[in-house]
Amino acid sequence: MALSSGQLSPELHDYVVSHSTGPDAVLRALAAETLERFPGNAGMQIAPEQGTFMTLLPRLIGARRAVEVGTFTGYSSLCLARGLGEDGELLCCDVNEEWTSLARRYWEEAGVAERIQLRLAPALDTLRELPPDLVFDLAFIDADKPSYVAYWEELVPRLRPGGVLLVDNTLWSGAVADPDRQDNSVRAIRAFNDHATADERVEQVILPIGDGLMLARKR
Numbered sequence: 001m002a003l004s005s006g007q008l009s010p011e012l013h014d015y016v017v018s019h020s021t022g023p024d025a026v027l028r029a030l031a032a033e034t035l036e037r038f039p040g041n042a043g044m045q046i047a048p049e050q051g052t053f054m055t056l057l058p059r060l061i062g063a064r065r066a067v068e069v070g071t072f073t074g075y076s077s078l079c080l081a082r083g084l085g086e087d088g089e090l091l092c093c094d095v096n097e098e099w100t101s102l103a104r105r106y107w108e109e110a111g112v113a114e115r116i117q118l119r120l121a122p123a124l125d126t127l128r129e130l131p132p133d134l135v136f137d138l139a140f141i142d143a144d145k146p147s148y149v150a151y152w153e154e155l156v157p158r159l160r161p162g163g164v165l166l167v168d169n170t171l172w173s174g175a176v177a178d179p180d181r182q183d184n185s186v187r188a189i190r191a192f193n194d195h196a197t198a199d200e201r202v203e204q205v206i207l208p209i210g211d212g213l214m215l216a217r218k219r
């Protein structure tokens with residue numbers, strides 16, 4: 001989990017960031033408070049340039065209804081909620097009260113709280129309990145890596161045709177392509193990437209942004 005697009009050289013990363021729309025004051029304050037209060041976990045937050053992309057994408061596809069699996073202190077959800085627009089609806093799934101209480105405060109500060117519903121429960125339970133006919137335009141997966149395939153299998157059927165799935169950490173700081181790395185997380189990510197690649201319901205690409213963001217479109 002990286003705070004920057006770690007596949008790029010530092011110089012090229014700086015160049016990319018300086019030629020991309022940057023985070024506003026609310027996102028910068030959220031990132032700073034996350035780092036101050038939860039220094040050991042702050043690296044879980046998505047990269048700022050990834051956040052910009054995750055506001056642009058829902059705008060580009062006209063998304064109104066989205067779901068996020070893994071909210072932490074709210075950076076990615078705030079970016080998505082902005083991209084969904086005023087009548088958008090974002091369902092956030094997480095299990096941690098303390099981290100998501102910070103998210104709630106920043107959603108209020110950014111004026112997007114009314115668009116977001118947070119469910120504090122294991123995400124698989126939340127997804128399996130949704131009404132059978134509920135369909136999303138966009139889904140984002142960024143929680144426990146061993147469950148990625150299970151989240152994918154819950155979410156692909158719930159996307160509208162042309163809907164989009166985003167999946168974080170699909171390069172795992174480059175470890176996916178390093179045969180010497182065989183820890184559980186990297187094996188889970190490799191297994192997920194293989195699973196998604198073989199899935200004919202979607203067409204997909206791994207973008208080398210942040211820690212590797214898979215972008216999949218349902219056919």
Ligand SMILES: C[S@@+](CC[C@H](N)C(=O)[O-])C[C@H]1O[C@@H](n2cnc3c(N)ncnc32)[C@H](O)[C@@H]1O
Nearest residue numbers: 044045046070071072076094095122123143144
């Ligand atoms: C990598 S962080 C998410 C970072 C977030 N997207 C951001 O931009 O700040 C992963 C989150 O997944 C949550 N999580 C882990 N296991 C979970 C589960 N089984 N169900 C729901 N959330 C889970 C953790 O509590 C944590 O907040």
